[in-house]
Amino acid sequence: MSTTKQAISRRDFLRTSAAVGGGLLIAIHLPKLASATESFAPADPFAPNAFIRIRSDDIITVIINKSEMGQGPYTSLAMLAAEELEADWSKVRYESAPVDPAYNHPVFGIQMTGGSTSTASEWERFRKAGATARVMLIAAAGQNWNVDPKSLRAEKSFVIDSASGRRASFGSLADAAAKLQPPKDVTLKDPKDYKIIGKSTRRLDTPAKVNGTAQFGIDVQAPGLLTAVVARSPVFGGKVLSFNADKARAVPGVVDVVQIPSGVAVIGKGFWPAKLGRDKLEVKWDDGANASLSTTAMRADFAKLAQSPGLVAKKVGDPGKTLAGAAKTITAEFEVPYLAHATMEPLNCVVDLKSDACEIWTGTQFQTGDRMAAATIAGLKPEQVKIHTTFLGGGFGRRANPANDFVGEAVHVAKAIKSPVKVVWTREDDMHGGYYRPMWYDRMVGGVDANGNPIAWTHTIVGQSIMLGTPFEQFGIQNGIDTTSVEGAADLLYGIPNVQVDLHTPKLTIPVLWWRSVGHSHNGFAVEAFLDELAHLGGKDPVQLRRTLLTNQPRMKALLDLVAEKAKWDSPVPAGRGRGIATHFSFDSYVAQVAEVSVDKTGEVRVHKVVCAVDCGRVVNPDSVIAQMQGGIVFGLSAALKDAITFENGRVQQRNFHDYPMVRMNESPEIEVHIMPSTEPPTGVGEPGVPPVAPAVANAIFAATGKRVRRLPIGRVDMG
Amino acid sequence: MITLNVNGKRLEVDVDPSTPLLWVLRDSLGLTGTKYGCGMAQCGACTVHLDGQAIRSCVKRASDAVGRQITTIEGLSTDLSHPLQRAWIEIDVPQCGYCQSGQIMSAAVLLAENPKPSDDDIDDAMSGNICRCGTYSRIREAIHRAAEMKTAGRRAE
Structure with missing residues (x-):
């Protein structure tokens, strides 16, 4: 995986991303495509770079190198290019990029979508792509009219000569512009002149998503395409000992049964015969080393580990000594479970493998790695593998897998049966398929002085590493510490003078992966719920205490004030309800949320309202930021209230949405989102809405009932 | 056959x-x-x-x-003209979009049977449809909007 070695860690990315936004460090060049096989359609005469195509009928296609999984890059990245191009927005279309180094993530060095980085990392490149095309179109008009291009301007997809009143559409200039050399450098617009960036813009992909035409991976069809459903080991790491396919083969419509490295694939004419055949398949498994895995035992192990410090990720001052002399101390242990991504579209992948080429259709967030894995399995060069990135029916990190599981397996099936095939995972397969958000156990000790101010804080974190054993290991693990395990804890914004954050990394072999907001999803809960406990220990109002501790964090402090004002923090709570606050900094963005909840006498929690404030720097599409906050809050609520993946006898106990439930319409709170105006470079929005939800709700439950919630999912509050 | x-x-x-x-x-x-x-x-x-x-x-x-x-x-329509499709576009409901066909089909029956649904009616009719992206507040808003469009459409007739 040589290309992934160019990747850098998320932490490095955090350090450099501000510079990326400001264009200081990274020279953005606008490459042509490296691969001749991916060349543009001849109908598009003007393709000044890998991102822009303009047809003679004025249609502008922006090639989007980010996977569309709901977060909106097909629209927001097109807006960046269109702004600088001076395009008529009604002429702008999107197209999903092929796999090519031209589309690599400017920082991670591979083609992928993740880390809430799409806008931040493409902010400069897509604007430059648009500006370059504009300069060339203006130059072409200047040539045609024999005037100095400097006297011309572009507006709404026309080049205009104000002196003579002449106008030429971009489409009419496409052929001439295509003959020119792209300029070496271009000047980008002053933000005060923005016409598209910063204005709420309807998503370009919505029409296709309301009439059934949007094509997800699972929707891909082709003549003769077979469907495979795979029997995989019920225990992670298990192997097939033997299998009997007689009954499976007897199912009408089943055409083949083949063993592949991950299990046994039943091939049918369509999903239903393949699924029925898989149900009839008899497989003897060797469960392997995880045969006796149990959540109860793991929890006990984690709790024991948490009683002593692990590898130190951060140390400031002398927390041990300070705690010993503190006026009051408190110890609390927080737990969160393994979690499945449970994307609405179960995993799937279509592969058409020939002797000299492989074509793949799938919703992936990880094109470069998937292509490499497919090439290796198929015995081809990466350039011989073509990936069509379809719409993703949800990603949340599951479709960015360094192990390339769903793509690699599908190539194995295609290779075994020598026919084009679509591998479809059932919901149960998807739920049992691993790559979960890890289970975490956090032990925290805090102390306040005689005035109730926090003076010391220790945080011991126990949980599996996501990076370990992946190509990201050498960048993501520093001195034995997976930076994603401690993110949101070791980079605490609060000005507490004595802090230690340390980490135990149990070596379990449950496949784990980034899950929307990654390490922040557990550290946000532990840190913010514990701070609430410290506030009460010291007799402080939770908002006032945070304000004091954020003296050196003006952006978060301002956001805290905004959310407190909008949520009417200082006014009485409606009868029977409690309010809780949480703030969290992640993916370079600041988010603060106030939840309003009630708890009935059976302990059932109702979240009535969440007020959210976000500072994500300059905003490209405000409505899209609002949507991501709304979505992040609901996503975080399902985890806070309902979900856990648990193990017994090595087997995952949950199967489908009846025992891994989601927040539904009737449980969905009223959500209010406020965006802090900013001229700072844009930062992430896909994930940062998630971490504050659980602690805001837990803190609100305390306000309503006096009961502390330290373990997720909350389920019912113990009212005893 | x-x-x-x-x-x-x-x-x-x-x-x-x-x-x-x-x-x-x-x-x-x-x-x-x-x-x-x-x-x-x-x-x-x-x-x-x-x-x-x-x-x-x-x-x-x-x-x-x-x-x-x-x-x-x-x-549902051949040209995105159904009030629910228009409302879904106006309010930009979908994120990943995968659940939205089902959401719209559930909402279409609700509106056919109840031209002016309350929030409780929407909860009853729509709670069988999961949206993992969390677009519920927009779905609710779009159903109300589509109900308005239908009513306005009838008045115009």
Whole structure:
């Protein structure tokens, strides 16, 4: 995986991303495509770079190198290019990029979508792509009219000569512009002149998503395409000992049964015969080393580990000594479970493998790695593998897998049966398929002085590493510490003078992966719920205490004030309800949320309202930021209230949405989102809405009932 | 061989009649707008209309749909003109979009039966449809908006 070695860690990315936004460090060049096989359609005469195509009928296609999984890059990245191009927005279309180094993530060095980085990392490149095309179109008009291009301007997809009143559409200039050399450098617009960036813009992909035409991976069809459903080991790491396919083969419509490295694939004419055949398949498994895995035992192990410090990720001052002399101390242990991504579209992948080429259709967030894995399995060069990135029916990190599981397996099936095939995972397969958000156990000790101010804080974190054993290991693990395990804890914004954050990394072999907001999803809960406990220990109002501790964090402090004002923090709570606050900094963005909840006498929690404030720097599409906050809050609520993946006898106990439930319409709170105006470079929005939800709700439950919630999912509050 | 009436067309399908309607629509008829999410009527992604009622096609045998009118998202309108489609676009409801066919098909029956639904009515009708992206507040808003459009449309007639 040589290309992934160019990747850098998320932490490095955090350090450099501000510079990326400001264009200081990274020279953005606008490459042509490296691969001749991916060349543009001849109908598009003007393709000044890998991102822009303009047809003679004025249609502008922006090639989007980010996977569309709901977060909106097909629209927001097109807006960046269109702004600088001076395009008529009604002429702008999107197209999903092929796999090519031209589309690599400017920082991670591979083609992928993740880390809430799409806008931040493409902010400069897509604007430059648009500006370059504009300069060339203006130059072409200047040539045609024999005037100095400097006297011309572009507006709404026309080049205009104000002196003579002449106008030429971009489409009419496409052929001439295509003959020119792209300029070496271009000047980008002053933000005060923005016409598209910063204005709420309807998503370009919505029409296709309301009439059934949007094509997800699972929707891909082709003549003769077979469907495979795979029997995989019920225990992670298990192997097939033997299998009997007689009954499976007897199912009408089943055409083949083949063993592949991950299990046994039943091939049918369509999903239903393949699924029925898989149900009839008899497989003897060797469960392997995880045969006796149990959540109860793991929890006990984690709790024991948490009683002593692990590898130190951060140390400031002398927390041990300070705690010993503190006026009051408190110890609390927080737990969160393994979690499945449970994307609405179960995993799937279509592969058409020939002797000299492989074509793949799938919703992936990880094109470069998937292509490499497919090439290796198929015995081809990466350039011989073509990936069509379809719409993703949800990603949340599951479709960015360094192990390339769903793509690699599908190539194995295609290779075994020598026919084009679509591998479809059932919901149960998807739920049992691993790559979960890890289970975490956090032990925290805090102390306040005689005035109730926090003076010391220790945080011991126990949980599996996501990076370990992946190509990201050498960048993501520093001195034995997976930076994603401690993110949101070791980079605490609060000005507490004595802090230690340390980490135990149990070596379990449950496949784990980034899950929307990654390490922040557990550290946000532990840190913010514990701070609430410290506030009460010291007799402080939770908002006032945070304000004091954020003296050196003006952006978060301002956001805290905004959310407190909008949520009417200082006014009485409606009868029977409690309010809780949480703030969290992640993916370079600041988010603060106030939840309003009630708890009935059976302990059932109702979240009535969440007020959210976000500072994500300059905003490209405000409505899209609002949507991501709304979505992040609901996503975080399902985890806070309902979900856990648990193990017994090595087997995952949950199967489908009846025992891994989601927040539904009737449980969905009223959500209010406020965006802090900013001229700072844009930062992430896909994930940062998630971490504050659980602690805001837990803190609100305390306000309503006096009961502390330290373990997720909350389920019912113990009212005893 | 069974005969199904889908979106106003009579179609002959060579399929085991016990196959769930969902897979006949998707794999035999190529109507992939109707989605597979759970296979056990838990998520609503496969919602279609059978004689005007919202049903989960993943648990409905194709043979049970014979002789009845089946409407899928592809049959709701041919030109995005249904008030729900217009409202969904106006309010920009979808994120990943995978559940939205089912959401719209559930909402279409709600509106047909109750032209001016309350929030409680929406909770009752829509709580069988999961959206993992969390677009619920926009779905609610868009249903109210579509109800307004329908009412305005009727007044204009």
